[in-house]
Amino acid sequence: MVSGEKGRLLRWWFFFLLLLSPLAALFVNLLNDNLGADPAKVIVKELGFWAITLLWLTLSVTPGIKLLGWRWLMSFRRMLGLYTFFYAVLHLLSFATFLVGWRWDILLTELTKRPYIVVGSLALLLLIPLTFTSTKAMQRRLGRRWKKLHSLVYPISLLAMLHFIWQIRSDFGQQLIFAILLAILLGYRLYLNRRS
Amino acid sequence: MSKRLIREALNIPSSEITSESIYKQRRRLIQAAMSAAILPAFAYPSFARAAGYEIPDDLPRYPGPAWLRQKLASAVRNPDLSVSDELAPYYHIITHNNFYEFGTDKRDPARYAQNFKTDPWKVEISGEVAKPGNYNLEDILAPHALEDRVYRLRCVEAWSMVIPWLGFPLADLIKRFEPTSKAKYVHFTTILDKEQMSEQRSSFGTIDWPYVEGLRMDEAMNPLTLMAVGVYGNALPPQNGAPLRLVVPWKYGFKSIKSIVRIHFSETMPETSWNVTAPSEYGFYANVNPAVDHPRWSQATERQLPSSLLSPNIVDTLPFNGYADQVAHLYKGMDLAKWF
Numbered sequence: 001m002v003s004g005e006k007g008r009l010l011r012w013w014f015f016f017l018l019l020l021s022p023l024a025a026l027f028v029n030l031l032n033d034n035l036g037a038d039p040a041k042v043i044v045k046e047l048g049f050w051a052i053t054l055l056w057l058t059l060s061v062t063p064g065i066k067l068l069g070w071r072w073l074m075s076f077r078r079m080l081g082l083y084t085f086f087y088a089v090l091h092l093l094s095f096a097t098f099l100v101g102w103r104w105d106i107l108l109t110e111l112t113k114r115p116y117i118v119v120g121s122l123a124l125l126l127l128i129p130l131t132f133t134s135t136k137a138m139q140r141r142l143g144r145r146w147k148k149l150h151s152l153v154y155p156i157s158l159l160a161m162l163h164f165i166w167q168i169r170s171d172f173g174q175q176l177i178f179a180i181l182l183a184i185l186l187g188y189r190l191y192l193n194r195r196s
Numbered sequence: 197m198s199k200r201l202i203r204e205a206l207n208i209p210s211s212e213i214t215s216e217s218i219y220k221q222r223r224r225l226i227q228a229a230m231s232a233a234i235l236p237a238f239a240y241p242s243f244a245r246a247a248g249y250e251i252p253d254d255l256p257r258y259p260g261p262a263w264l265r266q267k268l269a270s271a272v273r274n275p276d277l278s279v280s281d282e283l284a285p286y287y288h289i290i291t292h293n294n295f296y297e298f299g300t301d302k303r304d305p306a307r308y309a310q311n312f313k314t315d316p317w318k319v320e321i322s323g324e325v326a327k328p329g330n331y332n333l334e335d336i337l338a339p340h341a342l343e344d345r346v347y348r349l350r351c352v353e354a355w356s357m358v359i360p361w362l363g364f365p366l367a368d369l370i371k372r373f374e375p376t377s378k379a380k381y382v383h384f385t386t387i388l389d390k391e392q393m394s395e396q397r398s399s400f401g402t403i404d405w406p407y408v409e410g411l412r413m414d415e416a417m418n419p420l421t422l423m424a425v426g427v428y429g430n431a432l433p434p435q436n437g438a439p440l441r442l443v444v445p446w447k448y449g450f451k452s453i454k455s456i457v458r459i460h461f462s463e464t465m466p467e468t469s470w471n472v473t474a475p476s477e478y479g480f481y482a483n484v485n486p487a488v489d490h491p492r493w494s495q496a497t498e499r500q501l502p503s504s505l506l507s508p509n510i511v512d513t514l515p516f517n518g519y520a521d522q523v524a525h526l527y528k529g530m531d532l533a534k535w536f
Binding site for chain 1: 493
């Protein structure tokens with residue numbers, strides 16, 4: 001294993017590209033006509049899947065460090081959080097562009113009347129302050145308040161889960177897995193809280 | 197020559213069809229053209245044959261069992277009951293399917309249904325009929341000539357396609373079994389085969405298999421209601437509901453049940469699968485209605501497939517999917533918001 005500054009840089013680039021690869025794969029599949037007869041829907045679904053997966057991974061950093069001792073994970077928490085925002089924004093943009101075609105009349109009713117879209121948009125909205133206070137400078141400036149602000153990630157994860165659950169038509173296998181994982185991730189926080 | 201003319205006749209941008217009046221206008225125009233013999237090819241029955249459809253060489257074809265081929269080849273276009281919208285490409289029709297028995301992703305049925313056994317096939321006719329029994333599909337089809345009909349299909353998920361089916365009126369089939377006066381409803385059941393249909397084995401599904409759909413007797417007897425055995429000039433691919441499926445073009449797609457093994461007549465309303473699974477979201481009638489939204493999404497518009505990424509091809513949804521003239525009378529006096 002490469003050590004020191006060079007190793008850190010290498011590792012950073014590795015994770016950076018790894019987390020970008022779902023988007024790259026989507027692009028390649030799109031160009032090769034591999035997304036089926038309704039690529040718009042597939043793109044929106046895939047981006048949403050990766051947004052929620054990355055959010056769950058972000059939430060796994062603390063348990064990963066405390067339970068497994070993987071301290072290096074800490075240096076990727078910001079990257080995971082920012083990628084969550086990145087995929088969530090692309091998810092919403094592709095919905096508005098590919099599925100709704102920026103028809104404002106449709107967008108307006110969707111954003112106000114559809115419970116799952118309201119909940120999903122709210123989660124994305126709450127991610128914005130977290131994204132813009134993610135830098136080290138902001139972390140220093142906000143001090144104790146930074147931690148408080150960033151505990152918004154817990155309600156965000158619940159909103160995202162609800163948004164995902166409301167997509168269920170008949171098979172809930174995938175949603176069940178994500179719900180169990182979230183219960184473990186949030187349950188671990190409750191456990192830590194109670195102990196301290 | 198005639199092939200080219202047909203292509204042109206069918207090649208009307210669907211984006212032009214935004215209202216029923218324009219749609220009817222075009223129908224009149226085409227009918228006028230036909231009677232004036234400007235488009236003689238359109239009136240020739242021969243054009244409805246498989247050869248009339250352009251299927252790219254790299255896509256699978258489904259010739260069907262040998263006994264069905266002659267029947268498919270002699271199918272005749274029914275122009276009165278066909279819409280003139282541009283057809284969805286064959287590729288879209290055979291790869292974009294809701295057939296949950298084979299998986300819930302739209303691409304799953306095309307992936308996992310290819311080895312589904314559809315011949316030999318039996319259909320049980322039961323309930324309030326004079327001639328119940330277990331019939332071979334071949335015998336079921338024997339007396340019926342096939343028609344080629346271009347229908348709009350509107351999915352409850354707010355996408356739609358224009359599809360050329362090969363089939364025959366359900367009414368003609370029903371009459372043969374002589375329903376009694378007690379036959380008020382028709383139930384249809386899809387095959388239950390956990391070995392071949394993976395989703396029927398799933399522990400996380402909420403549908404109680406087998407899939408059941410149903411119609412009121414007058415809906416079943418409407419001339420638009422079709423029993424389909426083919427699409428795009430070929431036999432039905434398994435992912436599209438081979439070997440026998442229902443097509444009810446004024447209702448959301450889930451009413452058009454696939455791979456039917458049982459047709460049952462009764463006095464009571466059938467408990468249909470989606471209605472039982474989510475009664476607040478899917479009614480028994482499920483008539484296409486832009487005025488009544490699904491609780492989770494709007495039904496006012498639809499994406500007509502194929503749509504490209506940058507122009508989703510959104511069109512207004514028409515009451516009864518554009519078939520109001522033929523079927524609205526069936527629901528006279530009914531509150532369609534209540535009986536959605």
